[in-house]
Every structure is written in C-alpha cells, then in structure tokens.
Amino acid sequence: MEQPSGRTMTPGTATPRLSPGGSGRRPGHSVTREQIARAAREQFAAGGYDRVTMRSIAAQAGVDAALVAYFFGSKRELFDEVTVLSFDSAALRAQLLDGDSRDVGERLARCLIEALDEAGRRQRILAIIRTAGVEADTARMIRDKFTTGVLEPIVSQLGAGQAPLRAVLVMSQILGIAVARHVVGLEDLTSASQDELVAAFAPTLQRYLVGNIS
Amino acid sequence: MEQPSGRTMTPGTATPRLSPGGSGRRPGHSVTREQIARAAREQFAAGGYDRVTMRSIAAQAGVDAALVAYFFGSKRELFDEVTVLSFDSAALRAQLLDGDSRDVGERLARCLIEALDEAGRRQRILAIIRTAGVEADTARMIRDKFTTGVLEPIVSQLGAGQAPLRAVLVMSQILGIAVARHVVGLEDLTSASQDELVAAFAPTLQRYLVGNIS
Structure with a gap:
C-alpha cells in the first residue's frame, strides 16, 4: 500500500492488500499503523474512552475504519496497545531508590512531572x-x-512501615x-x-x- | 398518579396526568421525582456522564423514560440539577477560616473526608x-x-502569598x-x-x- 500523504486513501481500498507483520511488509504499513496509534492515543487522552470510536480515530488518521480494525482489532485492544506504559517496574523502583532516602520524594516528583511534560507519556497516563x-x-x-507494583515495594524497602497505606497516599x-493539571x-x-x-x-x-x- | 411501589408503573401512562410544581400537586409526584433524582445521581457518580442515559435512569427508578424527560428536560439539565452542590461559598470560607490558622489544613481535610463519607455528597462530587x-x-x-471561589480567597485571607498557585496545589x-478512593x-x-x-x-x-x- 502506497500512502504518502496519510489522508488521501480512498475508504475501503486498502485492507485486502495489507500484510502487516509479514516478511514482505513495506515501509508504508508501519507509518500508517503509527499514524493510527498516534491519533488513538491523542483521542483517548483528550476525550476519555467512551467518546472515542474506531471511526473517529480513522477520520483523524485519514484512513478507513476497517483499516483501524485490521491493524488493532477491537477498541479495547487498540486502547490497551496504544496506552501501554512500557516501563520496567524493577528498573523504576531501582531508579527511585538510588540515592539518599531523604530525596526519594524529590526523585519521584521529578519523574512524574517529566513524564507529564512529554506528550507521548502524558497521553498514555491521561488515557x-x-x-x-x-x-x-x-x-x-x-x-x-x-x-502495588512500584510504590508499595519502595515504601517497604525504605522501611517506614504501613507500606500499603503510604503507597495509596502517594498515589x-x-x-x-x-487530574488537576490535565483533566480539570x-x-x-x-x-x-x-x-x-517539584519543590x-x-x-x-x-x-x-x-x-x-x- | 398513584405509584406506591415505584417500580410497577406501566410505561407511558403517567406523563399526561402530571402537573409538577402546580398547586394541585399530589405527594406521589415529589416521591417519583426524588426517586428519579436519586437514581440519576447514583448513575452519574458510578459510571460517568457518557454511560448514563435517560433510559438507564428510568429503568433504575422504575418509570418510563418520558417521565424523566418530563421532570428534568435534557440529560444535561438533569445532570446539572441532581449534582448541584448547594453550599454557600462565603459560609464555607468562613467555616474554614474560623479558628487557629495553624489548623486550617485540618479543618479542610475533615470537611472533605466527611463529605466523601456521606453518600449524597460523595455522589455529587464524584459525578x-x-x-x-x-x-x-x-x-x-x-x-x-x-x-477560584473558595480556595484562592482563603489563601489570600491567610496572607501567605502566591494565592493562585497555592489554591491549585490544594485542589x-x-x-x-x-479519584484515588472512589474512581481508581x-x-x-x-x-x-x-x-x-485527616492526620x-x-x-x-x-x-x-x-x-x-x-
């Protein structure tokens, strides 16, 4: 499928010719797939799950809705795929615990603020x-x-007790x-x-x- | 309209006989209206605006959807009416400022926790x-x-400076x-x-x- 502009495709013409994931995959496929993923991530972050449709994503990406379904399956599968937070829990815990325990709150605050200031990660978090x-x-x-996966083990490691309650207070x-910055x-x-x-x-x-x- | 059980009404039979707000209003009317309002408040709090329909509220209240529209108009009007927080900003500010300024955080925390622990107010806040x-x-x-209406004036009154930033930090x-307690x-x-x-x-x-x- 040749689709240089991303918005000129005629609805319904592309699906039969696609073979995503196959060895004969052409560059155009991943570009289109990434365009759809980007549109989906933006819409899920901005409008909430219920207001997003395969059709609204397709419209923004300039493709046919059938192509969205072809690449990603159901709306739920699409949501899960484009909002996955590809962080390593163990690595994040290690990063937050690395240094003076009197500064762990500052490391966590900076980590969060930096994530929210980067469009892709912010969109995933908000979605x-x-x-x-x-x-x-x-x-x-x-x-x-x-x-449970990051905050509780950190609190336990820091040894202050009441790990479950502390973890939910942090959360x-x-x-x-x-929510205050980006939803309200x-x-x-x-x-x-x-x-x-951070301060x-x-x-x-x-x-x-x-x-x-x- | 006689409707002792609240769930036995035959769909479509009630609307023509209603005269809500009129002087000849019978007790049954306000009971039905309050049943609908309670169902609406519960559903808006639990599922979010988009998942609630006039029909889903009518089903829970045991009435016809036309009766919901008759009493409340559109979904948006219904939402606004059943989620209105009938507090007096000036009175709330006075209550929070009444006492030692070293305890204002505690008064605010208690006020919020108490509101979230009372079903009706919690539902309004969550909705x-x-x-x-x-x-x-x-x-x-x-x-x-x-x-802007409660927190900023309180901070200004307390005289610590940076009132707009402090108000949003509190918020x-x-x-x-x-969100952490009741949404997540x-x-x-x-x-x-x-x-x-509170502690x-x-x-x-x-x-x-x-x-x-x-």
Missing part, C-alpha cells in the same frame, strides 16, 4: 486515568502496576497532579516550571513515603 | 469530577466554584483523594478511619495553604 473511571480493569491495572497525590485544567499547575512543581510536591511525597503520617 | 473529564463546562465549574490533593478504588484509602485520613492529609493541605512551597 489510563480517564478510562479508569469507566473500565474496572483499567482501574485495577493502575492499582496492580503502580500502587492520591500523583493522581491529583495529573488548572492553569497555574500547567504554567509553573518543573522546578516549582511544591516533593515534600508531600517524601512525607507519605517515609515521614510522619499519623 | 462532577468524572464529568469534568468529558464536559468542559463542568471542569470550568470546578475551577470557578472551588479553586490537586483534594481531587487526588476523591484504592481500598486502603477507603478502609482507613476519618481520623487517620495523613491535613499537613499537606496546611503546607499548600500557608507553608513553605518553594
């Missing part, structure tokens, strides 16, 4: 948070992957930053510099992780 | 937060009514508590006692309101 409100398995994924502020749209959080935000949030995260919480 | 993700005017309402933790469903936040939660969150809110944030 997941917005979808957690309507799809129980996405809410469960947040709990399993972040709260409450992480979710709050993302609190402008002053968006316009503040990374250093200002504001690091002591909160530090206290939840290892400080006095009772 | 608004979930809908803010898909309806821009609801996100704007949160900003205008809470961040980030407030939103985070609600972090069990340890739900099972903790009110006092435990954990009050110092955060206190610092954002009047403490060192840079």
Whole structure:
C-alpha cells in the first residue's frame, strides 16, 4: 500500500492488500499503523474512552475504519496497545531508590512531572486515568502496576512501615497532579516550571513515603 | 398518579396526568421525582456522564423514560440539577477560616473526608469530577466554584502569598483523594478511619495553604 500523504486513501481500498507483520511488509504499513496509534492515543487522552470510536480515530488518521480494525482489532485492544506504559517496574523502583532516602520524594516528583511534560507519556497516563473511571480493569491495572507494583515495594524497602497505606497516599497525590493539571485544567499547575512543581510536591511525597503520617 | 411501589408503573401512562410544581400537586409526584433524582445521581457518580442515559435512569427508578424527560428536560439539565452542590461559598470560607490558622489544613481535610463519607455528597462530587473529564463546562465549574471561589480567597485571607498557585496545589490533593478512593478504588484509602485520613492529609493541605512551597 502506497500512502504518502496519510489522508488521501480512498475508504475501503486498502485492507485486502495489507500484510502487516509479514516478511514482505513495506515501509508504508508501519507509518500508517503509527499514524493510527498516534491519533488513538491523542483521542483517548483528550476525550476519555467512551467518546472515542474506531471511526473517529480513522477520520483523524485519514484512513478507513476497517483499516483501524485490521491493524488493532477491537477498541479495547487498540486502547490497551496504544496506552501501554512500557516501563520496567524493577528498573523504576531501582531508579527511585538510588540515592539518599531523604530525596526519594524529590526523585519521584521529578519523574512524574517529566513524564507529564512529554506528550507521548502524558497521553498514555491521561488515557489510563480517564478510562479508569469507566473500565474496572483499567482501574485495577493502575492499582496492580503502580500502587502495588512500584510504590508499595519502595515504601517497604525504605522501611517506614504501613507500606500499603503510604503507597495509596502517594498515589492520591500523583493522581491529583495529573487530574488537576490535565483533566480539570488548572492553569497555574500547567504554567509553573518543573522546578516549582517539584519543590511544591516533593515534600508531600517524601512525607507519605517515609515521614510522619499519623 | 398513584405509584406506591415505584417500580410497577406501566410505561407511558403517567406523563399526561402530571402537573409538577402546580398547586394541585399530589405527594406521589415529589416521591417519583426524588426517586428519579436519586437514581440519576447514583448513575452519574458510578459510571460517568457518557454511560448514563435517560433510559438507564428510568429503568433504575422504575418509570418510563418520558417521565424523566418530563421532570428534568435534557440529560444535561438533569445532570446539572441532581449534582448541584448547594453550599454557600462565603459560609464555607468562613467555616474554614474560623479558628487557629495553624489548623486550617485540618479543618479542610475533615470537611472533605466527611463529605466523601456521606453518600449524597460523595455522589455529587464524584459525578462532577468524572464529568469534568468529558464536559468542559463542568471542569470550568470546578475551577470557578472551588479553586477560584473558595480556595484562592482563603489563601489570600491567610496572607501567605502566591494565592493562585497555592489554591491549585490544594485542589490537586483534594481531587487526588476523591479519584484515588472512589474512581481508581484504592481500598486502603477507603478502609482507613476519618481520623487517620485527616492526620495523613491535613499537613499537606496546611503546607499548600500557608507553608513553605518553594
């Protein structure tokens, strides 16, 4: 399939000629696939799971809806694929624990603010948070992957006790930053510099992780 | 209209005989109206704006969808009516400012936790937060009514400077508590006692309101 412009394809003409994943795959395929993935990620991040349709993604990517289904399957499969957070839990834990334990809150704050300031990662995070409100398995994924998979082991490692409660306190502020900045749209959080935000949030995260919480 | 059970009405039979708001109004009307409002509030809080339909609310209330429209108009009008937070901004500000300024974070934390522990208020808050993700005017309402209308004036009154930034920092933790407990469903936040939660969150809110944030 030749598709240089990405928006000129005639609906319904492409699917039969595609062979994605095959050895004879042409460069155009991955470009189109990546265009669809990018459109999907943008829409899931901006509008929430329910308002996105295969058709709306296809329209933005300039392809036929059948092509979206051909590449990605169902809307749920598409969502899972384009929002996957390809981080290594063990590596993230090691990164956050590497250094003075008095600065772990600052490392976590900086890690989060940097992720939210990078379009691709921000879109994945927002798509997941917005979808957690309507799809129980996405809410469960947040709990399993972040709260139980990253935060709790970090707290345990730091040895402050009450690891499950501390992990959810941390998560409450992480979710709050993302929702306040990017869902509710609190402008002053968006316009503040990374250093200002880290200075504001690091002591909160530090206290939840290892400080006095009772 | 006689409707003792609330679930036995035959679809389509009630509307012509209703005269809500009129002087000849019978007791049954307000009961039915309140049943519909309660069902709507529950569904908006649980599923988010997009998944709720006039039909799904009617089904839960045991009435015909036309009756929902008759009482409340459009879905948007229904949402606005059943989620209205009937608090007085000036009274809330006065309540939070009444007392030692070193305890203002604790008063705010307790006020929020108590609201989230009461079904009716929790449902209104969650419906608004979930809908803010898909309806821009609801996100704007949160900003205008809470961040600008309550939190900023409180910070200004307390005289710590940087009122707009402090107000959004406070809002980030407030939103985070609600989303973490009730949208993502972090069990340890739900099972903790009110006092435990106030102890954990009050110092955060206190610092954002009047403490060192840079």
